[in-house]
Amino acid sequence: MNCHCCSGNCRKSGAYRNKNRVVQRYACDRCGKSFSESQPLDGLRVDFKQACQVVNLLCEGMGIRAVARITNLHRDTVLSILENAGTKMESFLNAKVQDVKAEQVQIDEIYSFVGCKPQTLLDRTDEERGEFFTYLSVDRESKLIINWRTSKRNKENTLIFMRDLQRRVPQRFQLTSDAFAGYCRGDAAVKQVFGNEIDYATETKVFGRTNQMVSRYFNPLVVIGIKRKTRIGNPDLSMATTCHAERTNLSVRTFTRRFTRCTIGYSKKLENLRHAVAMFIAHFNYCRKHSAHGKTPAQAAGLTDHAWTIEEMLAETN
Ligand SMILES: [Zn+2]
Numbered sequence: 001m002n003c004h005c006c007s008g009n010c011r012k013s014g015a016y017r018n019k020n021r022v023v024q025r026y027a028c029d030r031c032g033k034s035f036s037e038s039q040p041l042d043g044l045r046v047d048f049k050q051a052c053q054v055v056n057l058l059c060e061g062m063g064i065r066a067v068a069r070i071t072n073l074h075r076d077t078v079l080s081i082l083e084n085a086g087t088k089m090e091s092f093l094n095a096k097v098q099d100v101k102a103e104q105v106q107i108d109e110i111y112s113f114v115g116c117k118p119q120t121l122l123d124r125t126d127e128e129r130g131e132f133f134t135y136l137s138v139d140r141e142s143k144l145i146i147n148w149r150t151s152k153r154n155k156e157n158t159l160i161f162m163r164d165l166q167r168r169v170p171q172r173f174q175l176t177s178d179a180f181a182g183y184c185r186g187d188a189a190v191k192q193v194f195g196n197e198i199d200y201a202t203e204t205k206v207f208g209r210t211n212q213m214v215s216r217y218f219n220p221l222v223v224i225g226i227k228r229k230t231r232i233g234n235p236d237l238s239m240a241t242t243c244h245a246e247r248t249n250l251s252v253r254t255f256t257r258r259f260t261r262c263t264i265g266y267s268k269k270l271e272n273l274r275h276a277v278a279m280f281i282a283h284f285n286y287c288r289k290h291s292a293h294g295k296t297p298a299q300a301a302g303l304t305d306h307a308w309t310i311e312e313m314l315a316e317t318n
Helices: 048-059 064-071 075-096 155-168 189-194 243-255 270-286 310-316
Strands: 010-017 022-028 034-036 104-114 130-139 145-151 174-177 199-208 222-232
Touching: 048 064, 048 075, 048 270, 048 310, 064 075, 075 270, 075 310, 104 155, 104 243, 104 270, 130 155, 130 243, 130 270, 145 155, 145 270, 155 189, 174 189, 189 222, 243 270, 270 310
Parallel strands: 104 174, 174 199
Antiparallel strands: 010 022, 022 034, 104 130, 130 145, 199 222
């Protein structure tokens, strides 16, 4: 333990008991300052077990108000826990999801909105409201969500997302995306970041109507064809699909309330959307066993040897 102030050596100096645990106090040998050991949820006084339950409920697709009703906590307390846990899980993922040995990576984006839908947004230049995209990259084998970025969909953000992916997967791999121009056109993000050191293909789905009338009320467009195209290097086109990334998107939509379509659970604040995404991804990668292989994605990717609990994860990030 080093001093927060001067990084000097510290010795134990008393302890006190709060609602959750015995908190050790330390004193610095050099400057004499004393301080407490850090707590899993920093300034929050709420019971730690209950806070973990809140995180679990949020990761199973429950809305903020529903969690508040079930746990008898105030809505603002639930949001504070979201903020605190989201911040911690983001740094947890940044530290742990490194050097990923992925061979097939798929990327996709999920649409969502903050505050209101873009068509009702009065100020089109508003950076904090309107439509937002969550970019996700998924390892086909382990189902690990390698990295993500929640932002407006533009050139700049696509580049940041790509650079982050490159940092986390050091060796050459095959990448598949949809034909979004920001990824593949000319010298767009993928070319700019990876140059020729990647096997890159795109998959475009062609949508159309079926002939038969299925329902009077619900006639969605269906996929009537796919087009796969080599963009860089020598990708295996039989593997060039974004199915697995889209399946992951479905999990995000199902288990994060604010992504569930046609409900009033949408995000009101951009910060909270980002926290919710980080929290979901940490839970998805490290806590939840994937039915494809019966392990957590992080285990399958060789990043850890066991399934984590929320308690463990929050304690780890101190
Ligand atoms: Zn000191």
